[in-house]
Amino acid sequence: MSAQFQTPPSATSPAADLPRLNRQLRPVPKAPVRIVHLGLGAFHRSHQAWYTQQASDSADWGIAAFTGRRPDAAVALAEQDGLYTLVERADGGDSFAVVGSIVEAVDGADLGRLTALVAAPETALVTLTITEAAYGLGADGKLDISAPDVAADLALLGSGSAQPATPLGRLVLALAARRDAGSGPIAVVCCDNLSNNGTVARQGVAGFAKAWDPGFAAWIDGNVSFVSTSVDRITPRTTDEDLAAVREACGYRDNSPVVTEPFSSWVLSGDFPAGRPRWEDAGALFVGDIEPYENRKLWLLNGAHSLLAYAGQLRGHKTVAEALVDPECRRAVEAFWDEAEANLPQAAGLQIPEYRAALAARFSNARIAHNLAQIAMDGSTKLRMRAVPVLKAERAAGRTGAAAALMIAAWMDYSATAASFQDPLAEDVAAANRLEGIERIKALLAVIDPVLAGDASVVRLVEGLCGTEAGYPASL
CATH class of the missing domain: 3.40.50.720 (NAD(P)-binding Rossmann-like Domain)
Incomplete structure (x- = not known):
């Protein structure tokens, strides 16, 4: 021992x-x-x-x-x-x-x-x-x-x-x-x-x-x-x-x-x-069967981390605990958790309400300086696992998926404003950011998921959620 x-x-x-x-x-x-x-x-x-x-x-x-x-x-x-x-x-x-x-x-x-x-x-x-x-x-x-x-x-x-x-x-x-x-x-x-x-x-x-x-x-x-x-x-x-x-x-x-x-x-x-x-x-x-457990973790914990990493930094925060105190960031996280929970099996072993409560307590531990800039790295890869599945599941169920789309929109704005942007597809992201308007949104979506980039309604949804640093997150 x-x-x-x-x-x-x-x-x-x-x-x-x-x-x-x-x-x-x-x-x-x-x-x-x-x-x-x-x-x-x-x-x-x-x-x-x-x-x-x-x-x-x-x-x-x-x-x-x-x-x-x-x-x-x-x-x-x-x-x-x-x-x-x-x-x-x-x-x-x-x-x-x-x-x-x-x-x-x-x-x-x-x-x-x-x-x-x-x-x-x-x-x-x-x-x-x-x-x-x-x-x-x-x-x-x-x-x-x-x-x-x-x-x-x-x-x-x-x-x-x-x-x-x-x-x-x-x-x-x-x-x-x-x-x-x-x-x-x-x-x-x-x-x-x-x-x-x-x-x-x-x-x-x-x-x-x-x-x-x-x-x-x-x-x-x-x-x-x-x-x-x-x-x-x-x-x-x-x-x-x-x-x-x-x-x-x-x-x-x-x-x-x-x-x-x-x-x-x-x-x-x-x-x-x-x-x-x-x-x-x-x-x-x-x-x-590990899938329910890994999705619980990837969506609820890692997804919330990515959302805070981009929206939180756009709002001037540096750590997870600091961002979670921000009412706008907390509201965005809770909205994403609602979407993710709706697409997880309600098996007793997953204990999703208890898991969410534990995450909120863990995120609020100010003595753990979990830096948002560290979480923000490699976003194009991470969002494929954390935001895209929830967004697609919500759309398939006839709902908007706006909270998951907000995570993607925040990443887009962060990619265009961050002083240091580390990503395996950084060149593709930079090329997309040289475009304007709806073409920029399409190109950035294509970096993450070509299927979403081809869905005009998703493109419009993400475009409407993109905003300025001062106003982030945009209203759901």
């Missing part, structure tokens, strides 16, 4: 005089690597790594976590033998725990180590937090092999080079090594915020493999299980103030603490042919 620090000890020494967190200072045993993770970041450490440490068989399940674009997180974590402090930040105060389930922190570009670990027979599963955009799927739900980064990786793989740069290219290369080693079946567990994310991961990986080697794609079909999950734990970026708080409370230096809320949720559906940790010991739920 992790070491807990509920009452801060005195730590009056200067920071430089405090010891660095490591496994000698906090004797957390190293488990053997049986899990490989792609996308080492704060959320993985607050969620999957935390769940793994809470498992009763955690001594058997070590994680080797690989970074994505940059090696920084791996370098920092390696200095501490993979240990870090998890800070649970509640309204009433902080609690501190040392997490040691990550036993290797590795630069994602170290493909030799990645392939060796995935090929090892002891490795039972690969978990992914590579962001929504990294799966590279087109509007048809299949891998877009014409995308420049995908095409570049396929060319490298075809030439025999072992240096693909995308997460999927690297994973496919590593799975090929497992096939060649005869190490048997393995599970790939997608933990990104995507509807039916196991299928998304399957389409991305299988599409990559098929474009490279159809025979290898057949091996994946018979030997790789793709597990769908719904993940939930608000985890803002760590600040210098958080580093100082850990030093003061715990009496050591930690360069990689993670701050998160006390709440956590993990729902999984799929097969684990080589085994898995007992994540249920920490409250994980294993179900046969």
Whole structure:
């Protein structure tokens, strides 16, 4: 179990005089690597790594976590033998725990180590937090092999080079090594915020493999299980103030603490042919049909986050808690929740009224500085999962879908005014924003969903909801 620090000890020494967190200072045993993770970041450490440490068989399940674009997180974590402090930040105060389930922190570009670990027979599963955009799927739900980064990786793989740069290219290369080693079946567990994310991961990986080697794609079909999950734990970026708080409370230096809320949720559906940790010991739920749970989370939590990210920033707010205090933003969120709830099954297990109440309380936790600018990134991908399904369902039911359309309208206005706009389709968005009037609305809708862009009534609805920063959100 992790070491807990509920009452801060005195730590009056200067920071430089405090010891660095490591496994000698906090004797957390190293488990053997049986899990490989792609996308080492704060959320993985607050969620999957935390769940793994809470498992009763955690001594058997070590994680080797690989970074994505940059090696920084791996370098920092390696200095501490993979240990870090998890800070649970509640309204009433902080609690501190040392997490040691990550036993290797590795630069994602170290493909030799990645392939060796995935090929090892002891490795039972690969978990992914590579962001929504990294799966590279087109509007048809299949891998877009014409995308420049995908095409570049396929060319490298075809030439025999072992240096693909995308997460999927690297994973496919590593799975090929497992096939060649005869190490048997393995599970790939997608933990990104995507509807039916196991299928998304399957389409991305299988599409990559098929474009490279159809025979290898057949091996994946018979030997790789793709597990769908719904993940939930608000985890803002760590600040210098958080580093100082850990030093003061715990009496050591930690360069990689993670701050998160006390709440956590993990729902999984799929097969684990080589085994898995007992994540249920920490409250994980294993179900046969995950779709209602993932839609509840994607629409109610993530959808509200996106709505606040765009409308809130247009109204001058910086954090989720700050935006939710704004009566206009709160009204827009409640209206979207009403639309989303109307299209979720009313099964008792979903407990939607209770879930909404819990979300309002979690969003209002002002001690969790969940920055709207961070949530706003990659909007074209996120809105396909968070706004488009609700809007289409509302229209199919004969209702307007105005609250979901408002989220899209706010994104459009934000895309035209933001000082920094990060999106995988930023060039397409910029080109659309050079148009005027209804043509701009059509072009921006086409970036998100071509079907909606072809519906004149939806185009008019979104156009009417677009507004100025001072007046946002527009009246529903």
